Structures are given as C-alpha cells and as structure tokens.
Amino acid sequence: QVQLVESGGGLVQAGGSLRLACAALGIIPSIDTMGWYRQAPGAQREWVALITNDDTKYADSVKGRFTISRDNAKTTVYLQMNSLKPEDTAVYYCNLRTIWGYDSWGQGTQVTVSS
Numbered sequence: 001q002v003q004l005v006e007s008g009g010g011l012v013q014a015g016g017s018l019r020l021a022c023a024a025l026g027i028i029p030s031i032d033t034m035g036w037y038r039q040a041p042g043a044q045r046e047w048v049a050l051i052t053n054d055d056t057k058y059a060d061s062v063k064g065r066f067t068i069s070r071d072n073a074k075t076t077v078y079l080q081m082n083s084l085k086p087e088d089t090a091v092y093y094c095n096l097r098t099i100w101g102y103d104s105w106g107q108g109t110q111v112t113v114s115s
Contacts, residue, residue: 002025003104005023005025006021007109012084012112013113020036020081020111021078022036022106024076030098030100031074031096031097031098032101033097034077034095035051036092037093038088038111039108040087040090040091048092049062051077056068065083086114086115087113088111089111091108091109093105
C-alpha cells in the first residue's frame with residue numbers, strides 16, 4: 001500500500017515563495033498521475049496541478065505562478081509556488097492516481113500567505 005508524505009508548508013508573506021514536496025513510500029502502484037489539491041477554510045477541495053509522464057496541467061488560478069515537477073524515480077512530486085497571494089492560503093494535499101483510477105492522498109500541509 002502506498003503512503004504519501006508531504007512537507008514544505010508554512011507561513012509566508014504575499015509575493016513570497018514556498019516549495020512543497022510529496023514522497024510516495026511503500027508499495028508504489030502503476031501511476032497514472034500525481035498532483036496537488038488544496039482546501040481553504042469553508043471551501044471544497046479544489047484541484048491545483050497534475051503531472052503525467054509527458055505533461056503538466058494547472059488550474060487557471062495558479063497558472064504562471066506554480067510549477068509542478070517530479071524526480072527521476074517518479075516517486076516524489078514537487079510544487080514550486082511563487083508570487084503567493086493570500087487567496088492561496090489552504091491545506092495542500094498530494095494525490096496519486098493509479099492507472100486503474102484509484103486515488104491515494106497525503107495528510108495535507110498547511111500553507112498560509114499573509115497580506
């Protein structure tokens with residue numbers, strides 16, 4: 001069974017940067033996508049970015065500011081967040097989707113952007 005371990009959250013001022021990491025540990029299945037979601041207080045969880053073997057996709061709200069990448073082993077995914085805004089404040093969750101459509105989630109890491 002795969003376990004996703006996130007790190008890198010914290011408190012930053014508006015305009016600053018943070019880098020999140022998510023390591024897949026344990027028995028790693030055949031991966032279709034890895035990505036990031038976020039959930040702000042009182043809001044639904046929303047998709048932020050994903051990466052496949054040959055493509056990356058971003059939500060419009062983060063396009064041009066966030067960059068998703070993966071290590072050569074394809075078991076750790078990163079989210080470089082630049083030009084952060086207060087509205088980026090949320091708990092960020094790592095997601096792994098298998099080729100069979102099964103989702104695994106990390107425990108979440110808090111990102112707080114002060115104005």
